Amino acid sequence: MYKPEAENIIIVKDLVKKFGSFVANDHLSFEVKKGEIFGFLGANGAGKTTAIKILCGLSYPTSGHLMVGGFDIYREREKIKRNIGYMSQKFSLYDDLTVFENIRFYAGIYGLRRNVIEERSRDLMEKLDMKDARDKLIRDIPLGWKQKMAFSVAIIHNPKIVFLDEPTGGVDPVTRRQFWDMIFEASHEGITVFVTTHYMDEAEYCDRVSIMVDGKIAALDTPEKLKKDYGAGSMNEVFLKLARVKVN
Amino acid sequence: MKRFLGFVIKEFYHIFRDYRTLLILFLLPAIQLLLFGYVITNEIKDARIAILDQSKDEVTRRISEKVLSSGYFILDKNLSSSSEIEQVFRKGNVQLVLVFAPDFAKNLDKTGNARVQIIGDASDPNTANILVNYIQGILSNYLVSLNAEKIPMQITPEVRMMYNGQMKGVYMFVPGLMAMLLMLISALMTSLSITREKELGTMELLLVSPLKPFQIIIGKVFPYVFLAFIDACIIIIIGNTVFGVPVVGNVALLLFESFLYICMALSLGILISTITSSQQIAMMLSLVALMLPTILLSGFIFPVENMPVALQWFCRLMPPKYFITIIKSIMLKGNGFSYIVFETAIMAGFTAFFILLSIKKFKVRLA
Structure with missing residues (x-):
């Protein structure tokens, strides 16, 4: 839920990331409010993944001031790591481990206690209706389940923020819809969601969206406001208009 | 932890x-x-050889016996003419041919110099080398035993291979x-x-x-x-x-x-x-x-x-x-x-x- 008066949980000021002479992120500045679902949109190669990697601590910015969860990304990386979750477009789970072993492993590296792990994985299986799959290898379960598993694992330690990098790639529309229900639920529980996607229909589900074009933020607001400002019927149209500006 | x-x-x-x-x-x-x-293994056992004995006397017979009883060689064939040498090598049956020159014993006795030819199959150079060395060893042993009565002085090498006695x-x-x-x-x-x-x-x-x-x-x-x-x-x-x-x-x-x-x-x-x-x-x-x-x-x-x-x-x-x-x-x-x-x-x-x-x-x- 977006509340303008809520505290800023992510603050980005003048983020620049260069690879040689190529500028992937060109002076990005934005804030994400606590508890909102923040959509980070853009075409392939617009610089979304670069930015999300910097926010997660997988990569250093060239310059800029960044705070994540109230911590400075240069000096307080370790504290940030404890407070964020991350899910990549690859649904990174271990194929040769069972569902439960994956949960236990990821929960374990966040230092969760054994009884807590048992309890949470039981709840999780029940919620995902996967009780019978507890001891199945990940490689033997359907892609949709893998995706839900990957998300559940990313928030198993109750992080303040969860970063989702193209979390719905390669799954069918029904599964995508179900997946967004999980995102809403996490958001209800107070987890801030930072999600990148290039499906414009998903943009409608976000509290606010930013649209990146060529390493810059071309627009940032609620979907309703953006549609109004650009005189568009859908987020898809908004995006096309922005992209066309860039071409011209 | x-x-x-x-x-x-x-x-x-x-x-x-x-x-x-x-x-x-x-x-x-x-x-x-x-x-x-x-x-x-680098050790060679039972290599097949052929012998072309153009002399067929007491000495060549004894040398052949020594070679064949050494444990390293097995006689594949006795050749009767030098034209057969190339043939047996080509067939790949033998790895080495031993050729005694005519009048071997006679020359050895008269001039003190008899000729024996050792022909190896160098398409496998390592093995050929080892086999040739074995034969040379056997020949020089024989020579020593011949000369034992004639020459009073002898150098007897006593070889000991440290750390791996059997090589x-x-x-x-x-x-x-x-x-x-x-x-x-x-x-x-x-x-x-x-x-x-x-x-x-x-x-x-x-x-x-x-x-x-x-x-x-x-x-x-x-x-x-x-x-x-x-x-x-x-x-x-x-x-x-x-x-x-x-x-x-x-x-x-x-x-x-x-x-x-x-x-x-x-x-x-x-x-x-x-x-x-x-x-x-x-x-x-x-x-x-x-x-x-x-x-x-x-x-x-x-x-x-x-x-x-x-x-x-x-x-x-x-x-x-x-x-x-x-x-x-x-x-x-x-x-x-x-x-x-x-x-x-x-x-x-x-x-x-x-x-x-x-x-x-x-x-x-x-x-």
């Missing part, structure tokens, strides 16, 4: 659930050792195989398992987690230290029980040096995985860049001393060379630590160098 333990347990699951990994880990060392020990090839293969297999398991397996996490994308998840990069790396390589260590023991035990290769020196020192070598190979594996992100490239790099030099340039099969000087310098950059020197020194000669300080220091240096380089590469990648 608990997190680390969970990590190691997960790593063992990966290893034990992949039967191919298991095969490589435990069957490969045993099979390789048995193969090298039994199949590839068994397997004494050479056990240290060499240890160097090769420990390198294979440690470097190849770790680089594969780390690049696999990169390919799966799980590495990103681990890096986002509170685990520190060095914890991730140590967690990944720890199981392989353990398994490589078991392999080292398997090789030593098979070498000892099946082939009788002794461990004259201190077993603890031998294990310590193996441990150091394993660490060196692991750090090399880590380095490989920091510069590549796909399993295939990691595999190619490990096999081509590590296995070939280990086999060819470490003194395992081909003596370094016989190589061109430039290549000898290159060989000095091969860590397995030092390990082979160390294990030979401990296993066969029973030397203590003071004899191998230099080699140990070099291996430790290599390890430190690879680790530093990996850390540097790792940081560059993260930036």
Whole structure:
């Protein structure tokens, strides 16, 4: 839920990331409010993944001031790591481990206690209706389940923020819809969601969206406001208009 | 610590659930050792030869008998003319032909000089060389026995081969195989398992987690230290029980040096995985860049001393060379630590160098 008066949980000021002479992120500045679902949109190669990697601590910015969860990304990386979750477009789970072993492993590296792990994985299986799959290898379960598993694992330690990098790639529309229900639920529980996607229909589900074009933020607001400002019927149209500006 | 333990347990699951990994880990060392020990030997027994005796006298008969009773040779055929020589070689039936010139005994008696020709099949140069040497040995022995009555003075060489009295090839293969297999398991397996996490994308998840990069790396390589260590023991035990290769020196020192070598190979594996992100490239790099030099340039099969000087310098950059020197020194000669300080220091240096380089590469990648 977006509340303008809520505290800023992510603050980005003048983020620049260069690879040689190529500028992937060109002076990005934005804030994400606590508890909102923040959509980070853009075409392939617009610089979304670069930015999300910097926010997660997988990569250093060239310059800029960044705070994540109230911590400075240069000096307080370790504290940030404890407070964020991350899910990549690859649904990174271990194929040769069972569902439960994956949960236990990821929960374990966040230092969760054994009884807590048992309890949470039981709840999780029940919620995902996967009780019978507890001891199945990940490689033997359907892609949709893998995706839900990957998300559940990313928030198993109750992080303040969860970063989702193209979390719905390669799954069918029904599964995508179900997946967004999980995102809403996490958001209800107070987890801030930072999600990148290039499906414009998903943009409608976000509290606010930013649209990146060529390493810059071309627009940032609620979907309703953006549609109004650009005189568009859908987020898809908004995006096309922005992209066309860039071409011209 | 608990997190680390969970990590190691997960790593063992990966290893034990992949039967191919298991095969490589435990069957490969045993099979390789048995193969090298039994199949590839430098000792030659029962080489087939042909004899063309143009003299057919008492002396040539006695020499032929000596040759055939030596245990090294079996008579394939008695030739009757020199035109047959080429033919038997072409057929590949014989590896060596012995030709006695006509009037052998007569010439020997009158002029003191009789001629015998030894023709080897040099399409296999090593074997030909060894066989020719055997025959020459037998001939000179015979000559000595002839002259024994005539010449009062004699030089009798008494040869003793230290540390490997029977000149068994397997004494050479056990240290060499240890160097090769420990390198294979440690470097190849770790680089594969780390690049696999990169390919799966799980590495990103681990890096986002509170685990520190060095914890991730140590967690990944720890199981392989353990398994490589078991392999080292398997090789030593098979070498000892099946082939009788002794461990004259201190077993603890031998294990310590193996441990150091394993660490060196692991750090090399880590380095490989920091510069590549796909399993295939990691595999190619490990096999081509590590296995070939280990086999060819470490003194395992081909003596370094016989190589061109430039290549000898290159060989000095091969860590397995030092390990082979160390294990030979401990296993066969029973030397203590003071004899191998230099080699140990070099291996430790290599390890430190690879680790530093990996850390540097790792940081560059993260930036």
